[in-house]
Amino acid sequence: MIVRAIGTLILGLMLAGPAVAVEPGEQLADPALEARARELSKDIRCLVCQNQSIDDSNAGLARDLRLILRERITAGDSDDDIREFLVQRYGDFVLLNPPVKAETYVLWYGPVAIGAFGLLAVIVFLRRRPAAQTAKPLSEEELARVDRLVAEIDTGTNEKTS
Amino acid sequence: MGRLLYLLPLVIFGAIAAYFAAPILSGKDPKTLPSAMIDKPAPTQTLPPLVDGKPGIDAAALAGPVKLVNFFASWCVPCRAEHPLLTRYAASGKIRLYGINYKNKKEEALAWLAELGDPYERIGFDLSGRAGIEWGVYGVPETYVVDAKGIIRYRHVGPLTQLVMAETIMPLVEKLEAGGGS
Structure with missing residues (x-):
């Protein structure tokens, strides 16, 4: 009985996904592009709450960055173009994965x-x-x-x- | 010699510890980010005026003589704190002060200026925060020193203080102005 309860609890915890900040209104209509946007935004740091990605953060700036990112994806930019756009404004710090360079x-x-x-x-x-x-x-x-x-x-x- | 080798791990540990301790002991706010926009041209998109009869911000304005560009908002408490200082410097005629009103409802921004006074020569209206992102703003107030060619030379995050103005910004402004600034 107890074993079953614990089992259920563990299963429940395993199935629970991480909390996500993306709001329905922000999402792109094309599921493939939206998936790309989500993947990309996991690697972009929220500059306000500095150890969260913009995908996780509820901060206003994170939301703006998510919108810009989607805007650029819709405009046909590649992932690297978008990263470059953000790095130019915020520096390498905006990437959660620091680039390999000198x-x-x-x-x-x-x-x-x-x-x-x-x-x-x-x-x-x-x-x-x-x-x-x-x-x-x-x-x-x-x-x-x-x-x-x-x-x-x-x-x-x-x-x-x- | 062989015995000294046993000290090596201690030496390595000491070096790493010193590397990590230095920024902590320097008293700098670790949340302040390095600025990527220094020595790059200021973003030139045209921002509509906030106040009737006072111009907004555009490329031509940014290319004019050395100026401070201050991002502010009525909801920003530190902006209120730095406001008297900015007012004093602007009134003294030592600096040109442009403002960008960041993510603010127009009537709230106008009420704020009516209450505290308006030291700005031009104010651009950035309701969406898009201009802020172009400039690399991540939290108001932020203040940029832009030279006569429209290049960003310095950026200060957080409220300005007398110390920062007197020891960093004013010497830089004077240097840029003396440098012909053309």
Whole structure:
């Protein structure tokens, strides 16, 4: 019973979509263009509530940007044209995905570089570990002792079983 | 030498920590965005006048002598705060002040100006906020310094203060004017 209730709850949570700010009046009549607009607006930052996309934000400016974006799509602009239009006015910050260019190399490749550096450090450390940890072969003397001990045990067990 | 190598992680951590700490400790508002429009021509679409008998904003006006373009709205509280300062500077004749009324009902904007006084030489009426987007406005008040060629030279987000006027904007205006501004 309880399991079922929990199951229902989880299913409900999985099916619940994210809240969306796009109002019916803003939408384009052509579903394909509207889908493009939605996809594109997920990548445009709302400049007022700065960690939301304009697709999520209820701010007035986000609404204006959504309208402009749709206006441009209707006018036949490509996605890149529209991004360029916004970047010219608001800078790269308006894109939620920063572009890869000289100023952002550290951002994009920094983590990879740090990871590679760490991996290198681990390899160097493992290779340099003192050789003492690897087993040394037994000396002649030790071998002779082992033989003697084994022989002793063998004779001991033989006496008991026979 | 080999032992010093063990300090390397600490050094790297220190460098990263300093990188992140610097902007926090500098006391700058992290929400203020870098301006993409600096050194670019100001948008030249024609804005109709807000007040009868006072011109709006167009390309010719923006190409005239050095001016401040101030985005304001009656619903904007910080605009009210900076208004006396703008009035004082405009009255002193040291600056040319153009206004763009941003996303405001006409009668509300007019009532606001009637109440507080109208220091603007020209006021463009931007009901839809479209001009604001062209300029890269994301929250009023914003003030731009536009040179005599119609190029944006400086942008201030938020209410102007005496300090910003005296230490940043006025020296820049004087420099631009002295530079012939032609």
